[in-house]
Amino acid sequence: MSKVRVYQLAKELGISSKELIGKLEELDIAVTNHMSTLDEDTVEIMKELYYEEPKEEIEDKKQIDKKNTKQKKNKNNSDEVELQADKKIIIMPDTITVQEFSEKIEKSVSEVITKLIGLGVFASANQQIDFDTAASIALDFGIEIEKEEEKEEVELGLEQTPDKPEDLKERPPVITVMGHVDHGKTSLLDAIRNTNVTAREAGGITQHIGASEVEVNGKKIVFLDTPGHEAFTSMRARGASVTDIAILVVAADDGVMPQTLEAISHAKAANVPMIVALNKIDKPNANPDRVKQELSENGVLIEEWGGDTICVPVSALKGEGIDNLLEMILLVAEMQELKANPNKLATGTVIEAKLDKSRGPVATILVQNGTLKVGDPIVAGASYGRVRAMLNSKGKNIKKAGPSTAVEILGLSDAPEAGDKFNAVKEDKIARQIVEKRRAKIREESLNATAKVSLEDLFKHIKEGEVKELNIIVKADVQGSVEAVKQSLVKLSNDEVKVKVIHGGVGTITESDIMLASASNAIIIGFNVRPSSTVTNLAKRENVDLRTYRIIYEAIEDVEAAMKGMLDPEYKEVVLGKVEIRATFKVPGVGTIGGAYVLEGKVIRNAKVRLVRDGIVIFEGAISSLKRFKDDVKEVATGYECGIGLENYNDIKEGDIIEAYIIEEVKRG
Incomplete structure (x- = not known):
């Protein structure tokens, strides 16, 4: 006779497993649970005890058992299946909150916390426990758990298949305008699209990335206008990474400047062809030959000097040379044979993102491949949603956007980071899964607190060795500005103190920002935003240094001066x-x-x-x-x-x- 498990014998005797285990313990027969196996003698003893049958009848029963081995075997198998159904196998991730874990194993939070305390782990309902700890507790409850397999985003539904040559169709070129501050980038775009953006910018500097479309000879050209001040190096780099052709604007009366060199570096790093627009040629002190000489010294050799870079003299103010520049753009684009597949789910890049009180999170995106349609579920960085509306560069509602189209979209859960890649997916569920994984990774990052400081006493703390890190929180009106301020401030780090931006976000300064600054002893820098009276008062109570600026380089200069102990508060x-x-x-x-x-x-x-x-x-x-x-x-x-x-x-x-x-x-x- 094969060994019989406790639960099988209990079922045969018509009693519960608990009662049978109790009776076995009375007879000093050791068993641990209902899965324990019993030897032949023990089975016979228990049957005698409950059936009170004579030995001959037991022998007869044995013979019957042998005759019905097959039926019993099948019965045992069905019991195993039934037990396996009772014994839950639950799939879990690497980490899980106590609340979620208790819901998965269908136990109360208090029961789980009690077991945790028994293991020496003290955690509240909202705190996370690792897989090994969860497995130990589950075992106590007779539940098996298995680790969730890490699914790649490709498996979850992000389309990565290469395009077939026959599916590719010609697409418009995407142009980035780069160059030094005040060399006439925005004015050049104004001349092209007959608009005036500069007048609305603080200090006459373009401080947000913009996108616009123009049509030349029946062909569309998409322009990305990146800011010119050195604080926006990262934004220009992002512009170059999504562009097909870079237009380098250089003033004929000024020549090659620091931001001009940075722009050249970004264009070369992105491996995109450059066209030099020699602006302000109408000025009396313009010296085009000197500019060409300076460009050649920095690795940009123009065509008339034997190089391969096209140079077009223009005057944005008088509109001279604009038509020639546009023709050159189309010529270079034609040589590149720019193509994309419009018949697939859209992919592209977030150019800009902001929060709008009436419309919610709004993102300006550039569709680089595929076609984005209203109603498509999309993933953009750590944000997801369904496209509720799309507006083109002229502010008109459109239903779909093909390759090389810049559009403003509504419907995301929150504002993504500028520069994030976006993907359209087949289902909302897929978008949610991908974003949950991305957010989990972001949550893993922790903050390190240092001594509380303000800009006024920063130098004193540095000298006394109290400050090794200067924590800063950056809030701005749009995501691109947040990124620019962050990059610029981090560059101020030196041997004595490291500048660390612990948080950057879009929108006004809130109470939660003050509490974060208080907890991590950070300084808050607001660019183009103003806190409410409640927030200002809370900052005073929490002794948080809160500063607001309208021009980015003023913020950078203040922090730099404070680090050198030269912050002169004149006004x-x-x-x-x-x-x-x-x-x-x-x-x-x-x-x-x-x-x-x-x-x-x-x-x-x-x-x-x-x-x-x-x-x-x-x-x-x-x-x-x-x-x-x-x-x-x-x-x-x-x-x-x-x-x-x-x-x-x-x-x-x-x-x-x-x-x-x-x-x-x-x-x-």
Whole structure:
């Protein structure tokens, strides 16, 4: 007779496994659980005990058992299957929270925590445990768990198949305009697309990546306009990585400058052909030959000097040479034979991303292959979603976007990082799985705290050896600016102190940013954003140094000066008060007047003001009029209503906050 398990004998005797184990223990027969095997003698004893059958009948029963071996074997197999069904095998990842683990094994959180304590592990419901710990606890509950196999993103559904030559079709070229600050990059694009972007930029510098399309001789050209200041090196690098042709704008009256050299490096690193646009040739002091000489000294030899780089003299201001430049772009593009497969799921790159209060996360993307359609599930970095709407470069809604098309999309879960790759996938479920894996990796990164510092006393702490790392949190109005500030600040690291950007995000400075800065002893730098009064007050309570800037290099200069102990606080901004716009009125001959309520502090007639909408600075300037009822007044205090007008600005909306401030000289001790 083959060995019989406890649960099999119990079933045959018509009793529970627990009762049978109890009876066996009374007879000093050692068993551990219902899976324990029993020898032939023990089985006979138990049968005698429960059946109270004579020995002859037992012998007869043995014969019957032998005759029905096959049936019993089948019965045993079915019991094994039944037990296997009871014995759960659960698939789990490398790490899992206690809450999720308890749900998977269908036990209460308290039971799991009790077992953890028994193993010497103290964890709350939301804390993670590793696979080995989970396996030990599961075994105690009689449950088997297996480690989840790591699935590659390709397996999860990201299309990676190479395109067949017959599927490829001609696509428009993507052009990046690069060069030194103030050499006329944006003005050149203005001349091409008849727009004026520069006038809206703070300090006349392009600070966000933009994308636009123009049509020349029936063919489309896509332009990426990258900022020119050296703080945006990383943004220019990203532009070059997605481009087919780089236009290097060099001023004929200025020559090769540091950012010109960086632009050349990026174009060469990306292995893209370059066209030199020699701008400002209309200026009396223009010297094209000197510029060509400087370019040749830095590895760019133009065609007329025996090289392979096309050079086109242009004047963005007067529109000279623009047609010739566009023809050269099409010629170089034709030589490259640019092709893509429009009949597949779209892939491409995120050019820019921001948070919009009314529309949610908005991303500007460049489709590089395939066709993106409204309704497609997509993955972009650590964000996912379904494309709810697509807008082209002219702001019009479109249903689909083919290769080399720059579009603004809505529908993502949150704003992705600028420069992230995006992929359209077949199902929402696939997008969610991919993003969950990516987010899990991001969560693994931890923050290291250092001593609390402010920029004023940074040098003192460095000298005393208290600061080895300077933690900084960066918040800006768009993702590209966040990345640019981060890259620039990290470069300031030296032998004595390492600059570490522990967090960078899009949108206004929030309470959670203050708490993170407090916990990690960081300085907060805001670019083109303004915190609310609640956040400012919390920063004071938590002793967090919070600074806001409108021009990036001012932030960089401040941190650099503080590290050298040379931060001279010549002037300091003092916020006088905040005013909320509650109604707007259009007055003929005057413009838009805001019916306002002074929330805190006071507003005075000769103060400087900034208009803040959803935490983003929209306008900076001066007050044109300040009235109480029909009378002009010099100031209005907290709790009073007033009428307020801004100089040369009429786009005032309900809910806007006007912040009044003055600049005063402050001497630091």
